Amino acid sequence: MSEHPEETGADPKFWEEGPTLQIGHPVFMNYRREEFHPPFALMEEMIARLESIENEGSRLPENPEWAKKALRSIYALVDELGSQIASGMSCNAGCSACCRVMVSTSSVEAALMIDRLSVEPEDRKESWMEIVRDRNARLKELAAKTSPPADLSTFEGLLATCEDWEKENLPCPFLGEGNLCSIYEDRPLLCRVCWVLTDPEDCNPGAGPPVKFRTKVFEKAYFVVRDISRRHLKNGSVSPIPWWLESH
Numbered sequence: 001m002s003e004h005p006e007e008t009g010a011d012p013k014f015w016e017e018g019p020t021l022q023i024g025h026p027v028f029m030n031y032r033r034e035e036f037h038p039p040f041a042l043m044e045e046m047i048a049r050l051e052s053i054e055n056e057g058s059r060l061p062e063n064p065e066w067a068k069k070a071l072r073s074i075y076a077l078v079d080e081l082g083s084q085i086a087s088g089m090s091c092n093a094g095c096s097a098c099c100r101v102m103v104s105t106s107s108v109e110a111a112l113m114i115d116r117l118s119v120e121p122e123d124r125k126e127s128w129m130e131i132v133r134d135r136n137a138r139l140k141e142l143a144a145k146t147s148p149p150a151d152l153s154t155f156e157g158l159l160a161t162c163e164d165w166e167k168e169n170l171p172c173p174f175l176g177e178g179n180l181c182s183i184y185e186d187r188p189l190l191c192r193v194c195w196v197l198t199d200p201e202d203c204n205p206g207a208g209p210p211v212k213f214r215t216k217v218f219e220k221a222y223f224v225v226r227d228i229s230r231r232h233l234k235n236g237s238v239s240p241i242p243w244w245l246e247s248h
């Protein structure tokens with residue numbers, strides 16, 4: 001199975017954004033000047049597991065339920081790697097500047113969030129939806145200002161608006177009490193792979209930019225999720241979190 005970005009519908013520019021450290025360095029140093037040794041053997045094994053999910057998805061006929069199950073497996077896989085690297089990273093519960101940026105999500109990730117909304121009590125859901133509508137109204141204003149107006153269901157549209165969105169410094173609709181994620185188990189992929197080696201202060205708007213620990217595992221996971229979305233939900237677009245939720 002090819003993993004060329006253009007063939008999976010994913011945009012390679014995403015992985016070129018900002019300063020990143022790629023797999024291949026034998027050792028990293030975080031801002032606390034602690035050495036950090038990535039678990040390379042596990043990472044290689046994970047790439048193979050992701051390829052196996054990708055191959056299964058390419059053989060099956062369109063099946064949104066399979067796609068959601070596959071996404072759960074991918075989430076479990078990147079969380080497993082996250083648990084291995086967390087001690088070397090700067091990220092901590094309650095540290096949430098990364099919940100105020102534009103989080104690009106695909107249709108299958110949105111499907112899990114929509115399922116989550118459907119099982120929440122009505123009053124909780126309505127308070128989230130109020131914020132969703134507010135965020136979307138602001139996103140529409142920002143998108144209308146670009147030339148040409150940005151299409152927020154494309155990667156180019158997200159790129160055109162993400163800097164202005166960051167300046168708004170508005171929290172994700174799901175950022176809850178104590179700056180914790182209210183849908184932690186169902187949060188999208190990018191929320192799971194945003195691991196930073198630099199001072200958390202560098203994640204604040206106007207500071208930084210932070211140096212992220214990005215690996216081929218996260219890159220492959222991103223491409224497979226996009227591929228699954230395209231094949232099994234017939235929607236390969238990417239949009240900010242609130243954009244998918246307005247009509248639910």
Ligand code: SF4
Pocket residue numbers: 090091092095096097098099194195196199200203210
């Ligand atoms: S990405 Fe930055 S803001 Fe988010 S948890 Fe990590 S250090 Fe904190």
Ligand code: SF4
Pocket residue numbers: 098099100103172173174175176180181182183184187188191
């Ligand atoms: S889904 Fe959760 S982790 Fe992701 S941006 Fe929103 S609050 Fe933060």
